[in-house]
Amino acid sequence: MHAIGSKINLLSNDTSKGYYDTVKDLLEHELVQKMKEYTQHGCTSTFQHCINVSYYNYKLCRFFNLDARAGARAGLLHDFFLYDWHTHTKETGDHFHGMTHPRAALNNACRHFELSECEKDIILKHMFPLTITPPSYKETVVIILVDKYCGLVETVSHLISKFRNKKKYIDCKK
Numbered sequence: 001m002h003a004i005g006s007k008i009n010l011l012s013n014d015t016s017k018g019y020y021d022t023v024k025d026l027l028e029h030e031l032v033q034k035m036k037e038y039t040q041h042g043c044t045s046t047f048q049h050c051i052n053v054s055y056y057n058y059k060l061c062r063f064f065n066l067d068a069r070a071g072a073r074a075g076l077l078h079d080f081f082l083y084d085w086h087t088h089t090k091e092t093g094d095h096f097h098g099m100t101h102p103r104a105a106l107n108n109a110c111r112h113f114e115l116s117e118c119e120k121d122i123i124l125k126h127m128f129p130l131t132i133t134p135p136s137y138k139e140t141v142v143i144i145l146v147d148k149y150c151g152l153v154e155t156v157s158h159l160i161s162k163f164r165n166k167k168k169y170i171d172c173k174k
Contacts, residue, residue: 003055010055019058022072031112034082043161044154050076052150053143060142067118071139074122077109078102078143102127 003010010020026032035047044052054075061071081104106123109115115123121136126143128134135141 003052010051019055019072022058022069023054023076026073026076026113029112031082031108032076032080035080038083040079040151040154042155042157042159044157046079049150049154050079052154053078053147056146056150057139057143060146061139064138064142066139066142067116067137070116070118070122070137071142073113074115074119074126074139075143075146077113077115077119078105078123078126078147080105080108080123082108099127099131102131 020027032050033047035050036045038046040046040049054072057071057075058068060066061068079101081101083104102124106120109123110120118137118139122140122143125131125133125135125140126147128140128144135144
């Protein structure tokens with residue numbers, strides 16, 4: 001298992017400097033695994049997107065001497081909303097997924113895991129400034145930036161892949 005743009009095997013504790021031990025219990029949870037069923041950006045699953053965000057949160061939080069554990073764990077759960085956001089509006093009438101999914105992710109995460117106040121803030125406020133309440137922790141500022149960066153890289157990678165394959169549509173389910 002790798003984060004986008006990284007050649008480091010995240011399952012190897014030697015190369016990921018403790019990342020896997022920090023999130024192992026979350027990764028093994030059946031509902032976290034269920035995130036593989038939903039597409040996030042381009043052909044990237046919600047699970048892979050959360051791995052990407054979690055890993056780079058962990059690295060940056062370590063670099064800045066912040067709470068890397070909270071950054072990694074909340075990064076893995078920041079989009080733990082467990083539905084296909086592409087069909088969500090049609091199914092529920094909720095036209096504001098970008099603003100409402102952090103609360104859904106936090107509610108799901110609190111239902112299944114013990115979270116610190118920092119982790120709760122990271123999950124709830126990761127869409128700032130789209131969500132109005134500003135971050136209370138420096139770790140939350142990190143995820144705001146990392147999430148946007150990963151989403152951009154995932155989307156651009158998909159568009160480049162489409163362009164290279166000269167197809168109008170690439171089936172993400174293959």
